Structure formats: structure tokens, C-alpha cells
Amino acid sequence: MTMAATFAKRLIGSRSSQILGTVNSSSSAARAFCSSTTPITATLFPGDGIGPEIAESVKKVFTTAGVPINWEEHYVSTEIDPRTQSFLTWESLESVRRNKVGLKGPMATPIGKGHRSLNLTLRKELNLYANVRPCYSLPGYKTRYDDVNLITIRENTEGEYSGLEHQVVRGVVESLKIITRQASLRVAEYAFHYAKTHGRERVSAIHKANIMQKTDGLFLKCCREVAEKYPEITYEEVVIDNCCMMLVKNPALFDVLVMPNLYGDIISDLCAGLVGGLGLTPSCNIGEDGVALAEAVHGSAPDIAGKNLANPTALLLSGVMMLRHLKLNEQAEQIHSAIINTIAEGKYRTADLGGTSTTTEFTKAICDHL
Numbered sequence: 001m002t003m004a005a006t007f008a009k010r011l012i013g014s015r016s017s018q019i020l021g022t023v024n025s026s027s028s029a030a031r032a033f034c035s036s037t038t039p040i041t042a043t044l045f046p047g048d049g050i051g052p053e054i055a056e057s058v059k060k061v062f063t064t065a066g067v068p069i070n071w072e073e074h075y076v077s078t079e080i081d082p083r084t085q086s087f088l089t090w091e092s093l094e095s096v097r098r099n100k101v102g103l104k105g106p107m108a109t110p111i112g113k114g115h116r117s118l119n120l121t122l123r124k125e126l127n128l129y130a131n132v133r134p135c136y137s138l139p140g141y142k143t144r145y146d147d148v149n150l151i152t153i154r155e156n157t158e159g160e161y162s163g164l165e166h167q168v169v170r171g172v173v174e175s176l177k178i179i180t181r182q183a184s185l186r187v188a189e190y191a192f193h194y195a196k197t198h199g200r201e202r203v204s205a206i207h208k209a210n211i212m213q214k215t216d217g218l219f220l221k222c223c224r225e226v227a228e229k230y231p232e233i234t235y236e237e238v239v240i241d242n243c244c245m246m247l248v249k250n251p252a253l254f255d256v257l258v259m260p261n262l263y264g265d266i267i268s269d270l271c272a273g274l275v276g277g278l279g280l281t282p283s284c285n286i287g288e289d290g291v292a293l294a295e296a297v298h299g300s301a302p303d304i305a306g307k308n309l310a311n312p313t314a315l316l317l318s319g320v321m322m323l324r325h326l327k328l329n330e331q332a333e334q335i336h337s338a339i340i341n342t343i344a345e346g347k348y349r350t351a352d353l354g355g356t357s358t359t360t361e362f363t364k365a366i367c368d369h370l
Contacts, residue, residue: 040326043095044071047105049300050310055105057312057363058319061338064367067323067331072099076107076118086121093125096291103322104295105315108302120163123156128285128293129183130190131156131264135271138280140344141353148251148274153194154264155187155219156285161261179215179260184222190286191258192230202234203227206243206259206267219260244270268297279352282317284325292325294318308358311350313339316366338369 046055062069074092083090096102107118122128131154137146164176188205195203205223209216220237227235238246240263246253247267251274259267272281278298285293296315304310316339323332342348348365349355357365 039068039070040101040328041070041072041099042322042326043092043099043102044073045092045102045104045107046073046075047300048076048108049106049302049305051105051107051300053306053308053310053359054296054312054315055103057359058103058315060363061316061335061366061370062319062331064370065331065335065338067328067335084121084125086118088118088121088125093122096122096126096293097289100290100292101322101325102291102293103315103319104293106296106298106300108300117161117163120161122293123285126285126287126291126293127157127289128287128291129157130154130187130286131268131283132194132286133268133271133281133283133297135268135275135281137275138343139340140346141276141280143274143276145251145274148271150251150254150271151194151200151256152264152268152271153187153191153256153258154268155183155258155260156264157261158183159261161265177212177215179218181218181222184219184260185226186288188223188226188258191256192226192233195233195256196230200233200256202236202255203230204243204254204257205235205237206240206257206263207237208240208263209237210239216260223258240267243267247271247274272297277352278314279311279350280313280317282314282321284318284321292322294322294325308360309351310359311352312359312363313343313353334370335366338366341369342366 044055046052059071072095074089074095076087077089078087080087081089084093104122133152135148135150135152137143137148158178158180160175160177162176162178164178165173167173191203194200205220207216207220209220223235227233244267247270251271257267269278272278275281281297283295283297285295296318298314301310316335320332320336323335342362342365343353348357348362350357350359350362
């Protein structure tokens with residue numbers, strides 16, 4: 001187990017620390033957090049379903065590890081806020097803007113009710129332009145693959161998720177896919193900058209430009225333009241359907257993948273499946289103005305909500321990423337090692353990891369490893 005933990009710290013610890021710096025402006029904010037002697041205030045969205053339970057796990061583990069943080073909690077409203085046109089209140093968004101850092105549990109938007117997506121609201125209102133999700137094999141947890149080590153970088157603000165749909169005539173609806181030069185250049189620059197500064201050798205642009213020649217064509221044009229500034233990075237273009245096949249056959253073929261919004265949503269979940277599922281996958285959204293919002297990307301699992309069965313690993317690992325962003329590296333390493341050691345040991349695992357432990361038992365086991 002010691003060897004597994006050491007390997008995990010080298011592989012996962014370094015990868016989780018890599019994803020949190022924005023291209024432009026978050027480092028100065030992080031230094032300010034680091035130099036402060038007072039507790040850091042961070043926004044916490046416990047979320048829906050199992051969200052409050054796994055958020056409690058994060059708070060308990062952070063407290064046990066002595067993390068100097070004060071949570072400013074905000075919950076999803078039961079009524080639409082006209083200022084945001086969603087169940088997220090304006091005050092909750094202002095909290096993230098003010099604190100510059102946050103952690104978000106799963107949020108559920110009613111399907112087919114005409115309400116604005118909660119996640120879309122966060123991304124749009126806070127200008128969270130890149131979703132960066134590391135995907136790597138966990139030592140001690142066996143899956144079909146044991147050599148996965150890649151990063152998906154997803155454009156987060158436009159594409160098919162622009163939310164522009166309307167009925168043309170009865171029985172015919174139309175959805176608009178928006179691709180802009182500004183957003184494409186921004187996410188491409190982030191991807192190449194990330195690859196260069198973190199020792200990655202290849203950037204793959206994922207697309208369907210053979211069919212969507214204008215939209216995906218513009219995205220590729222921007223990626224090529226940025227690639228010219230990084231001759232030391234190998235650049236390639238891969239059609240989305242072929243990419244899915246290649247990932248399933250041999251995920252080691254990829255390093256950093258950058259793609260428009262919808263493709264990123266699909267590919268990042270596919271990659272999570274290669275290493276054990278969304279319950280083990282951390283994520284962070286990066287904003288131009290220095291905001292970093294880490295999140296668990298799995299669903300709210302209402303079927304097990306309140307039953308003490310949820311796996312808090314994804315939110316915990318996302319919390320570790322948040323700590324690295326704040327330069328609280330010692331606490332981040334302690335918590336990260338405790339999570340990996342608990343999973344590798346195998347005695348305490350939740351049902352989705354093949355065990356029988358409750359959320360409380362799994363959380364306590366992590367705390368005992370601290």
C-alpha cells in the first residue's frame with residue numbers, strides 16, 4: 001500500500017495541482033490567499049440530492065486536516081431569481097465573485113420545465129470559460145485500464161450549450177450552435193499554455209468539421225493559429241467519433257484534449273469511465289477574472305439521497321484541487337494521500353467502489369488516515 005500511495009502522490013498530486021492556474025490572472029490572487037494569516041473564505045454550494053451529505057464529508061475532512069477555511073454556504077433557491085433567470089440567487093453569484101474561489105456539489109435542473117440550467121448559469125454569469133478535468137488511473141483501484149493519464153479541456157461558455165432554442169413551427173424546434181473566434185482562441189491558448197507549463201507533449205483538437213464546416217471549422221482555425229506559437233508541442237486534429245473509438249482502444253494515445261462544449265461534455269465523461277467513473281473524477285472551472293470553481297461533476301443521485309450511501313471522493317478531490325489553487329499545498333497533500341490510501345487499502349469503500357461502507361464510515365476512514 002505504501003508503494004501505491006507514493007505512486008499516487010506523484011501521479012495524481014502533480015496532476016491535480018496542474019489544472020488550477022489560469023492563463024492570465026489567478027496566480028496573484030492565490031499568492032494573496034497564501035500570504036494571509038486569517039482563515040480563507042470560500043463559497044460552498046452543497047447542491048441537491050446527495051450534495052449536502054458529501055459536502056459535510058468535505059467539511060469534516062478539512063476540519064480534521066486543520067485547513068484554515070471559512071465556508072460561505074449558498075443553497076439553490078426554491079423560486080426563480082429574476083436577476084439570474086434561474087434558481088441560483090444573485091447573492092450566491094456575488095459570493096463567488098467576491099471570494100474568487102468556490103466548491104460546488106451536484107446541482108439538478110428540472111428537465112423540460114423551461115428553467116435555465118444551474119450549471120449554465122454559473123458558467124455564463126461567472127465567465128468560467130474552461131472546464132479542466134484530469135483523468136488518471138488510481139493506484140489500488142482496478143479498472144480495465146491502468147495507464148490512463150490525460151487532461152480534457154472543454155470550452156465552457158458557448159457551442160450547443162448556448163441555450164438558444166426556439167420552435168420554428170409546431171413540431172419543429174431549432175437549436176443554435178454558437179462558435180466565436182474570441183472563445184475559441186481563449187480556450188486554445190489555455191490548452192497550449194497548460195501543456196507547455198506542465199510538461200505535456202501533445203494537444204489534440206477534437207471536432208466534427210467534416211460535417212459542421214463553419215462552426216467547427218472556425219474552432220480548428222483558431223487552434224491552428226495558437227499551435228503555431230507553440231512549435232515544441234505536437235498538435236493534431238481528431239474527429240470526435242474517431243476520438244471516442246481511440247480512447248476506448250488505447251487511452252494512452254492522448255495527452256491534452258481541447259474541444260468545444262458539447263464534445264467536451266461527452267469526452268470528459270467517457271474518460272471518467274476509463275478510470276472508475278464520475279465518483280472518482282475531480283474538476284475545476286477556470287475564469288478569466290481569476291475565479292476558480294472546483295466541482296464534483298457527477299449527478300445529484302436523488303435515489304440514494306439521505307441514505308448515507310454516497311461516495312464523497314469526487315468532491316473531496318475537487319476540494320484538494322481548490323486547496324492547491326490557494327497554495328495550501330501541505331493540507332492538500334495530506335488530504336489527497338488519505339483519500340488514496342483509504343481507497344487502496346480497500347477496507348472502507350462505498351457501494352459504487354465495490355464496498356459496503358456508508359458515507360460516514362468512508363469519511364471517518366479518510367480522517368483516520370490524516
